[in-house]
Amino acid sequence: MSFLSLKNIGKSYGTTRAVVDVSLEVERGEFFGLLGPSGCGKTTTLRMIAGLERPDSGTIAFDNNDITNLPPERRGFGMVFQNYALFPHLNVFENIAFGLKARHKPKPEMRDRVTNALELVQLPGYEKRRVDELSGGQQQRIAIARAIAIEPDLLLFDEPLSNLDVSLREETRSELRELVTRLKLTAVYVTHDQEEAFALCDRISVMVGGRLMQTGQPRDLYEQPSDMAVAKFLGRNNLIRAMRLSSSKTSSGEFKTLDGEHTLHLPVRHEELAPLNKPVYLAIRPEHVKLTREPSANGNSVAGEVREIVFAGATSTIRVDANGLLLESLVLEPNGLNVGNKCYVVLSPEHLTLLQG
Amino acid sequence: MLNKVTQISPARLLLTFITLLVLLYGVIYPNLSVVINSFQQVGTWTLGNYRDALSQDSVIEAIINSIGLSVATVILCALVGIPLAFLFERYTFPGRRVFAALSALPLVLPPLVGTLAFIFLCGESGILARAVQRLFGLQRSPWTLRGWPALLLFHTYTMYPFFYVLTGAGLRRINASLAEAARSLGATPATVIRRVLLPQLTPSLIAAALLTFMTSMASFSAPLLFGGNIRVLTLEIFTARQRGDFTAAGTETVILAVISLAALVFFQRHEGTRKFAAAALKGATRRHEPIASGGARILATVAGTLFSVLLILPVLTLVLVSFAREGTWTTQTLPPSYTLANYQRLVSEPQSAEVFINSLVMSAIASLAALVWSFCVVSLVVKRERDGNTKGISRQWRRLLSLLVLVPWALPGTVVAVSIAEAYGSPGSLLGSFVLVGTFWILPVIYFLRFMPLVVRALQASSEQLDPSLEEAAGSLGARTIQRFLRVTLPLVWPGAVAGTLLAFVIALGEYVASVLAFVPANRPISIAIASELRDFNLGAAAAYGVILIGIITVSMVLASKLERWRG
Numbered sequence: 001m002s003f004l005s006l007k008n009i010g011k012s013y014g015t016t017r018a019v020v021d022v023s024l025e026v027e028r029g030e031f032f033g034l035l036g037p038s039g040c041g042k043t044t045t046l047r048m049i050a051g052l053e054r055p056d057s058g059t060i061a062f063d064n065n066d067i068t069n070l071p072p073e074r075r076g077f078g079m080v081f082q083n084y085a086l087f088p089h090l091n092v093f094e095n096i097a098f099g100l101k102a103r104h105k106p107k108p109e110m111r112d113r114v115t116n117a118l119e120l121v122q123l124p125g126y127e128k129r130r131v132d133e134l135s136g137g138q139q140q141r142i143a144i145a146r147a148i149a150i151e152p153d154l155l156l157f158d159e160p161l162s163n164l165d166v167s168l169r170e171e172t173r174s175e176l177r178e179l180v181t182r183l184k185l186t187a188v189y190v191t192h193d194q195e196e197a198f199a200l201c202d203r204i205s206v207m208v209g210g211r212l213m214q215t216g217q218p219r220d221l222y223e224q225p226s227d228m229a230v231a232k233f234l235g236r237n238n239l240i241r242a243m244r245l246s247s248s249k250t251s252s253g254e255f256k257t258l259d260g261e262h263t264l265h266l267p268v269r270h271e272e273l274a275p276l277n278k279p280v281y282l283a284i285r286p287e288h289v290k291l292t293r294e295p296s297a298n299g300n301s302v303a304g305e306v307r308e309i310v311f312a313g314a315t316s317t318i319r320v321d322a323n324g325l326l327l328e329s330l331v332l333e334p335n336g337l338n339v340g341n342k343c344y345v346v347l348s349p350e351h352l353t354l355l356q357g
Numbered sequence: 358m359l360n361k362v363t364q365i366s367p368a369r370l371l372l373t374f375i376t377l378l379v380l381l382y383g384v385i386y387p388n389l390s391v392v393i394n395s396f397q398q399v400g401t402w403t404l405g406n407y408r409d410a411l412s413q414d415s416v417i418e419a420i421i422n423s424i425g426l427s428v429a430t431v432i433l434c435a436l437v438g439i440p441l442a443f444l445f446e447r448y449t450f451p452g453r454r455v456f457a458a459l460s461a462l463p464l465v466l467p468p469l470v471g472t473l474a475f476i477f478l479c480g481e482s483g484i485l486a487r488a489v490q491r492l493f494g495l496q497r498s499p500w501t502l503r504g505w506p507a508l509l510l511f512h513t514y515t516m517y518p519f520f521y522v523l524t525g526a527g528l529r530r531i532n533a534s535l536a537e538a539a540r541s542l543g544a545t546p547a548t549v550i551r552r553v554l555l556p557q558l559t560p561s562l563i564a565a566a567l568l569t570f571m572t573s574m575a576s577f578s579a580p581l582l583f584g585g586n587i588r589v590l591t592l593e594i595f596t597a598r599q600r601g602d603f604t605a606a607g608t609e610t611v612i613l614a615v616i617s618l619a620a621l622v623f624f625q626r627h628e629g630t631r632k633f634a635a636a637a638l639k640g641a642t643r644r645h646e647p648i649a650s651g652g653a654r655i656l657a658t659v660a661g662t663l664f665s666v667l668l669i670l671p672v673l674t675l676v677l678v679s680f681a682r683e684g685t686w687t688t689q690t691l692p693p694s695y696t697l698a699n700y701q702r703l704v705s706e707p708q709s710a711e712v713f714i715n716s717l718v719m720s721a722i723a724s725l726a727a728l729v730w731s732f733c734v735v736s737l738v739v740k741r742e743r744d745g746n747t748k749g750i751s752r753q754w755r756r757l758l759s760l761l762v763l764v765p766w767a768l769p770g771t772v773v774a775v776s777i778a779e780a781y782g783s784p785g786s787l788l789g790s791f792v793l794v795g796t797f798w799i800l801p802v803i804y805f806l807r808f809m810p811l812v813v814r815a816l817q818a819s820s821e822q823l824d825p826s827l828e829e830a831a832g833s834l835g836a837r838t839i840q841r842f843l844r845v846t847l848p849l850v851w852p853g854a855v856a857g858t859l860l861a862f863v864i865a866l867g868e869y870v871a872s873v874l875a876f877v878p879a880n881r882p883i884s885i886a887i888a889s890e891l892r893d894f895n896l897g898a899a900a901a902y903g904v905i906l907i908g909i910i911t912v913s914m915v916l917a918s919k920l921e922r923w924r925g
Contacts, residue, residue: 050537050541051540051541052537052540052541071540072537072540072541073540073541073542073543073544073545074543075541076543077541078541078542079537079538079541081534081537081538083532083534085532085534085535085537085538086538087535087538087539087553088557089556089557098539098542098544098552099542099543099544102539102542102543102544102545102548103543146538146542147542150542150543156541
């Protein structure tokens, strides 16, 4: 039995369906991510877990108890808000101790737990400070300290890093993960930043348009997106429209691209995904697109011309026009290629993924 | 005085001059002269006037009553307004919108008109009393609208909106995630209110308490018409002037002013110097929750409807009485016969039309002058921060100007009238021989002084929100000062300007407290006409005046909301 379980959760606001039929399970000790573009329903789902919103349908169970209708103050979850939501009229100590005071903990215990929490977030001695005296990064740590001071069963994060400077984000990110792991806490983490989700989470659920599209480990989601929406959202992707040509009995399918009319081969594992004469999408990540001067012997080598080279420091993106088919290749360095050069683009079959349109 | 002398432009110099001139003649000199006079007897400095005044039991009683009335009013209005604000901000239920729209009604009701309506509705010869008398077969009216209960009822009705509106606005400003964070940490809803919401609301509550206290201190119509034997300072000042005892009136005026200003200082101290603004980043907009339990929902709707009815009942009463045939409503519950005669009389008699024209003209002059002057003041006072450097005059001067502008509003209308009458009552005053007393112009001047703080504040709020880079962009595109003002600044601050000017106009229309002390036949305003009809027991005519006044006010407010949208 999993620690936290959502079954067929739905929520609408008027005519807008914010969350539709979402089911997921989080194991004890997991750092679980809810990832998706703005407006996909991930925050609403998190708020329903917290009890700040009531689901219109479905159930939420925690540690074998149905908590669907339990008010938030009885759930015992720690929540870190995107804007930190620190109480401006209380100082740091009073903020962190807020939940403890609500539980009527004795003063000595409160003091110990607050001191401990401050040490865990590496801000010892900050008890008397006022909220408006703190920097953004410090406020964020205090928000975390406040959530963990109550020794919650579950930690809920609502895009906690999105208001920090980029430089601060990565550092805080790894500290956060390290802290959660050390305290052996379970966490559900909402973010729209795919890189952040990949770096932090054990497993991720991708949500688009209120629906849960795919759940899995970061690498599986990246390599094998189940769906166009997921494929588009996670990292950059070349999406090639194509049609299946022959239905040969071999396991390798033959496709003709709609742009550029190139012929590509790739293994088709599930026949029903690629019926004859129906347009599908072939997806290949830019880092798997190789550029060569001469045509390659392994099929799927198409001729093209370099249109643009975008330098980004550690990597460069090279955009190639292959007779009307536009492709992106991610390389560590351009290797002597310049705009206008002719080259060959290799789309190796093992990296081509078949997606429904 | 100005930070960098080399940066004074001729325009700025002119603005400064106008501002100082008006403040000097309108605020500093009159008030100072009243204060000075109160310390003088036959040309020598003395505390004698104060000793005389404070030795009289009636004056002491008036002081205690005024303060007691005001404190009680604050408490009652808080008890009504705050829970209402919570109820209507938190939840949605059928009828909520209607009540929310009606809730500000008492604020625009001129006090005299309000007292009139109350008398017709709740007075011992009023509709309610008669109805109860009839219902229970009583010999006499079950109550008299007199004394403390009457005053407190009226005050609560007219001033609870201060608490309701300001608490509501304060609640809306609080970032919703604070309450949510508290709940996620284990606080029950009651604890959330106690430990998170109420502390955050402190500035709003203080502001509401201040407004209520000062309005109550300045209250005149209600104590006059149904205070019974209760003495309050405003009445004492009025009667002193009526019997020609200007010295006593002046002394009592200073005492009243001191109490009001002391309250202002006290409340501003406690408003909290601490800034409670939480950095509102991606804020979850607080949605109104529908009330969960069906029973509670019905209760809320019923309560809301009841309140709405209670709110408009006085106005409806007024409308009813305005159609009553003169002299026929004696002992019946409702007026027995109706007629248009009251309105016909108002329309046909030249004096009546004159009264309306007087009020409209004077209020228009006063509010438009206030608008123009506000632009002068605001251009000097508004803080424009650019890259951390504050432009314009230094902070102390800015605060002094703001304070001086606020003085006429902080003082009861009685005080303002007395100060102008004293300062410009006879020729030969220090600053030239201005005589306003006895002329048409005294009332527009008083209206201007009393209500310009409203316009200044409204314009100031609008201007402070104006992004300075907009004017700079206009400048860089070649627009000169006038053009920048007309094409960039004015359109953007227009809504705030209109709102403030309109409010001043509307309140000036129904002004009574100062008018009664300073009017002359040439500028007889509506409120004086109402009072005189009342004195002659022409209830229908008095009511008709009141209804027309409310009508004009409503039309003005509708017009203004259209105007606001036209430019904005």
